[in-house]
Amino acid sequence: MYLASQTPNAPQLSERISRLTSSLVREILAAAQAPGMISFAGGLPSADAMPVLRDTATSHDWLSPVFQQYGQSEGEPLLRARLADWLAECGMQVSPQQTLVLSGSQQGIDLAAKLFVDPGTPMLCEAPTYLAALQAFQLFGANCIGLPLTDEGIDPAQLAHMIETHKPRAIYLIPTFQNPSGHCYSAANRQAVAEVLDHYGLPLIEDEPYRELMYDEVDRTPICSLLKRAPWIYLGSFSKTLWPGWRVGFLAASPDLFPHLLRLKQAGDLHTNRPGQIRIANWLACKERNNDLLHLRETYRKKRDAMNDALTKTFGEIADWETPAGGLFFWLKLRNAIDTRPLLKIALENNVAFMPGEAFYPASAIQHGNMRLNFSHANADDMKKGLAILAKIIEHNKPDN
Amino acid sequence: MYLASQTPNAPQLSERISRLTSSLVREILAAAQAPGMISFAGGLPSADAMPVLRDTATSHDWLSPVFQQYGQSEGEPLLRARLADWLAECGMQVSPQQTLVLSGSQQGIDLAAKLFVDPGTPMLCEAPTYLAALQAFQLFGANCIGLPLTDEGIDPAQLAHMIETHKPRAIYLIPTFQNPSGHCYSAANRQAVAEVLDHYGLPLIEDEPYRELMYDEVDRTPICSLLKRAPWIYLGSFSKTLWPGWRVGFLAASPDLFPHLLRLKQAGDLHTNRPGQIRIANWLACKERNNDLLHLRETYRKKRDAMNDALTKTFGEIADWETPAGGLFFWLKLRNAIDTRPLLKIALENNVAFMPGEAFYPASAIQHGNMRLNFSHANADDMKKGLAILAKIIEHNKPDN
Numbered sequence: 188m189y190l191a192s193q194t195p196n197a198p199q200l201s202e203r204i205s206r207l208t209s210s211l212v213r214e215i216l217a218a219a220q221a222p223g224m225i226s227f228a229g230g231l232p233s234a235d236a237m238p239v240l241r242d243t244a245t246s247h248d249w250l251s252p253v254f255q256q257y258g259q260s261e262g263e264p265l266l267r268a269r270l271a272d273w274l275a276e277c278g279m280q281v282s283p284q285q286t287l288v289l290s291g292s293q294q295g296i297d298l299a300a301k302l303f304v305d306p307g308t309p310m311l312c313e314a315p316t317y318l319a320a321l322q323a324f325q326l327f328g329a330n331c332i333g334l335p336l337t338d339e340g341i342d343p344a345q346l347a348h349m350i351e352t353h354k355p356r357a358i359y360l361i362p363t364f365q366n367p368s369g370h371c372y373s374a375a376n377r378q379a380v381a382e383v384l385d386h387y388g389l390p391l392i393e394d395e396p397y398r399e400l401m402y403d404e405v406d407r408t409p410i411c412s413l414l415k416r417a418p419w420i421y422l423g424s425f426s427k428t429l430w431p432g433w434r435v436g437f438l439a440a441s442p443d444l445f446p447h448l449l450r451l452k453q454a455g456d457l458h459t460n461r462p463g464q465i466r467i468a469n470w471l472a473c474k475e476r477n478n479d480l481l482h483l484r485e486t487y488r489k490k491r492d493a494m495n496d497a498l499t500k501t502f503g504e505i506a507d508w509e510t511p512a513g514g515l516f517f518w519l520k521l522r523n524a525i526d527t528r529p530l531l532k533i534a535l536e537n538n539v540a541f542m543p544g545e546a547f548y549p550a551s552a553i554q555h556g557n558m559r560l561n562f563s564h565a566n567a568d569d570m571k572k573g574l575a576i577l578a579k580i581i582e583h584n585k586p587d588n
Numbered sequence: 589m590y591l592a593s594q595t596p597n598a599p600q601l602s603e604r605i606s607r608l609t610s611s612l613v614r615e616i617l618a619a620a621q622a623p624g625m626i627s628f629a630g631g632l633p634s635a636d637a638m639p640v641l642r643d644t645a646t647s648h649d650w651l652s653p654v655f656q657q658y659g660q661s662e663g664e665p666l667l668r669a670r671l672a673d674w675l676a677e678c679g680m681q682v683s684p685q686q687t688l689v690l691s692g693s694q695q696g697i698d699l700a701a702k703l704f705v706d707p708g709t710p711m712l713c714e715a716p717t718y719l720a721a722l723q724a725f726q727l728f729g730a731n732c733i734g735l736p737l738t739d740e741g742i743d744p745a746q747l748a749h750m751i752e753t754h755k756p757r758a759i760y761l762i763p764t765f766q767n768p769s770g771h772c773y774s775a776a777n778r779q780a781v782a783e784v785l786d787h788y789g790l791p792l793i794e795d796e797p798y799r800e801l802m803y804d805e806v807d808r809t810p811i812c813s814l815l816k817r818a819p820w821i822y823l824g825s826f827s828k829t830l831w832p833g834w835r836v837g838f839l840a841a842s843p844d845l846f847p848h849l850l851r852l853k854q855a856g857d858l859h860t861n862r863p864g865q866i867r868i869a870n871w872l873a874c875k876e877r878n879n880d881l882l883h884l885r886e887t888y889r890k891k892r893d894a895m896n897d898a899l900t901k902t903f904g905e906i907a908d909w910e911t912p913a914g915g916l917f918f919w920l921k922l923r924n925a926i927d928t929r930p931l932l933k934i935a936l937e938n939n940v941a942f943m944p945g946e947a948f949y950p951a952s953a954i955q956h957g958n959m960r961l962n963f964s965h966a967n968a969d970d971m972k973k974g975l976a977i978l979a980k981i982i983e984h985n986k987p988d989n
Contacts (some may be wrong), residue, residue, distance in 0.1 A: 201702065201704055201705055201728075202849065203706075229658075234656075236654070237656060252638070255641070255834070256632065256633070256831075257630075257832045257833065289857075291857050291858055293858045297857070302601055303599075305603050305604075319858075356601075356602075357599070388599070418599045431655055432655050432863065434857065434859065434861040444596065444599070447601065454727055457696050457720075459835065460864055461834070462833065462863070463864075498708060544593070
């Protein structure tokens with residue numbers, strides 16, 4: 188089917204279709220769902236950790252006829268008000284009018300790409316970074332330029348240098364429990380990054396889907412909240428804390444960007460499903476909320492610790508890693524920095540799925556020898572078994588073998 | 589706020605943002621929701637006509653934990669199978685693997701625009717046509733070229749001429765209860781259009797949101813089903829028949845286009861909300877389905893007839909129109925072909941909203957003297973009252989006044 192566009196009578200498609208990157212990831216995720224597969228590949232939340240769906244008498248009635256009708260592109264006023272309160276708890280002072288409800292925060296990346304990217308537009312991002320963000324920016328023709336991660340976050344001097352050199356239109360960052368690396372920027376680094384962005388007026392797209400999945404206390408101040416001058420888009424998600432199947436995310440943005448984003452949202456899908464918005468709004472105001480979050484953190488902390496133990500036993504001699512303070516992933520650095528992509532096929536044949544680290548780098552910055560391993564999905568026994576299989580595959584494929 | 593991008597330190601945005609068309613429509617629709625406003629502006633289904641939300645013991649349980657988890661970009665297998673059956677009833681033989689669930693059919697237009705349109709790409713459409721489709725194609729830089737509507741649909745010879753002259757990449761048509769005109773292509777015209785498209789191999793984007801809103805028996809054979817060679821995308825919606833607030837639409841596409849559309853969908857919002865998909869799948873298989881559709885048609889047929897009577901009394905001397913065989917709109921042609929845009933402000937001041945016909949034409953083909961009037965929203969008394977006010981405003985603004 189993919190070859191049809193090479194036949195003589197093939198339709199002429201847009202230039203961007205030639206940039207639709209390989210379906211490797213879709214293939215991994217599809218393979219990861221095969222029966223019997225032990226998957227460390229995806230970022231699926233654990234069913235045990237998801238809050239139950241409650242409907243209390245005090246809830247806004249999300250099945251009422253009014254929410255079956257067309258709604259506003261901005262989102263439900265009730266949800267927008269509660270999002271502004273929620274963001275205030277996160278340290279961001281925004282008005283409800285600065286919030287836009289999204290059909291999942293992935294849509295926010297699509298809108299940001301439409302907002303900033305023409306063919307050839309330079310965009311800064313971390314290297315490594317969230318794969319689907321890379322794909323979305325590159326689809327519109329972005330030249331994604333990667334900034335290496337440091338222990339603190341990113342290096343402010345290097346950031347300034349990259350801005351001067353490449354004249355990017357915007358920067359995309361995941362400062363809290365970064366995907367795939369699990370890094371978390373220090374408080375000082377957040378402030379330093381904000382100052383550089385303010386100095387150059389460079390727009391920041393800050394993506395924070397893992398914020399609530401914190402297992403060790405760290406600073407999580409949104410960099411957007413520290414900006415005094417640079418335009419910003421803050422992307423938030425409930426897909427890691429609540430129910431991804433409802434596809435409700437949100438953004439907040441500075442007033443110079445917001446009206447464009449709203450109109451792009453309207454052109455894209457009119458508005459986000461209303462029953463899902465009301466469910467999320469109800470949860471944000473429910474008395475069980477903080478307990479739900481504690482339960483979530485406790486569940487995942489145990490899984491993280493179990494993964495750390497299992498990794499020490501299986502990968503202790505062949506890889507290095509930091510225990511992530513939050514998020515859903517371990518980021519392994521193999522001591523033999525081999526290309527892990529060819530190992531994936533072997534792993535899948537042995538019923539284990541993982542994400543090769545190479546997939547998370549912009550093409551110009553690909554580094555070998557990393558693997559991203561999810562710890563939320565597999566159960567304790569499968570986790571041990573799957574890691575043992577993976578470690579064995581890596582040992583058998585050492586460069587000197 | 590809109591002016592912020594002209595300040596000296598404004599961020600550099602993509603070229604397409606300069607093509608985000610005016611917010612006239614959003615302003616009309618916002619104004620139309622003001623208390624006391626009699627609105628003929630939007631295309632909102634009537635709450636009376638919507639099927640009730642049922643949950644029977646035989647329904648797939650859409651609140652089960654499984655549907656709270658991430659899903660597939662293609663859509664729920666259950667829904668895709670039922671969509672293929674539904675399309676077979678509409679005369680289209682497609683496999684479930686050719687269907688893609690959308691977050692409302694507006695998303696299908698966004699995907700089609702991403703698929704075909706680069707800056708300057710010629711695209712054919714009807715003149716007039718669906719405003720938000722024009723906006724979505726133009727956002728990506730399309731040069732939209734309008735084909736005039738005839739009593740039969742569009743003129744096949746003119747279509748061939750336009751293809752030869754403009755070399756468009758695709759054509760966007762709404763053959764059944766066209767928006768805004770209410771036209772319905774004849775069976776012979778559907779066949780003739782299909783033959784021209786096949787001859788040139790021109791991709792067809794067929795948009796059919798109003799299909800089920802049929803009040804007089806007419807041919808509704810999808811043109812896509814008549815194609816032998818040309819690539820095609822068929823856009824379907826449940827927002828006019830069921831519950832628009834859930835934002836579930838779908839497309840079917842020829843195998844040469846489908847894989848690209850799927851990957852664009854994945855990059856856009858990962859997948860559509862799952863509980864909404866299951867609700868729609870349940871409805872498609874429920875025993876009340878055909879009765880729901882009969883009730884819907886009966887409700888709207890009465891409203892259409894009431895509107896026709898009220899129009900005859902108020903606009904009989906100043907405008908011409910055809911009684912639409914389906915859909916949600918009357919398309920009036922004023923005998924004095926004045927620009928109706930300036931009248932909108934006066935109408936809104938008098939608490940009546942309508943859509944000026946000019947908004948539905950590609951810029952190069954703007955015609956004056958048309959108004960689109962929705963008949964599903966206003967109640968019987970308001971309908972009469974609102975039309976009388978509108979007719980008076982038009983009489984007071986005749987060119988010779």
